[in-house]
Amino acid sequence: MSYLNSVTIVGFVGADPEQRPARNNGSKFTVLSVATQRSWKNAQEEWSSKTEWHRICVFRARLAEYVATSIKKGSHVLVEGELVSSTYERPNGKGKKSATAKVTSWSIHADLVRKLDRGEPEPEVHASGSSASDEAANGSDASPF
DSSP states (O other), rough: OOOOOOEEEEEEESOOOEEEEEETTOOOOEEEEEEEEEEEHHHHHHHHEEEEEEEEOOSSSSHHHHHHHHHOOTTTEEEEEEEEEEEEEOOOOOTTTOOOEEEEEEEEEEEEEEEEESSSOOOOOTTBOOOOOOOHHOOOOOOOO
């Protein structure tokens, strides 16, 4: 039996991405929030909508650096990755029965983040010894990922 954990999100970035140090090895990872929205007609034939916020964590070093420097608040992005849950305990202020409460949070570990904005050009990425224009002439993608 095989299993698949794959997520694709297309939405808008809610705040500038933030780089943070990893606890275990000192490397950096990038965190960003992406909003998606769905719309539907309710029973009164009026349009309703709901916005969902998704926490995206980028651990791949080159991709994390690219996201931190190229993606800004309001950018339209496509994110592909896997859904990951984290459970932790925090103090509970309600009553004497339970001193802690278990909290489960969900995030997406990104394998791909692509900017979809049409109005602003992608930043040039220089490969070792060649320019982005040389790569475009050769038919290869200018994205480093």
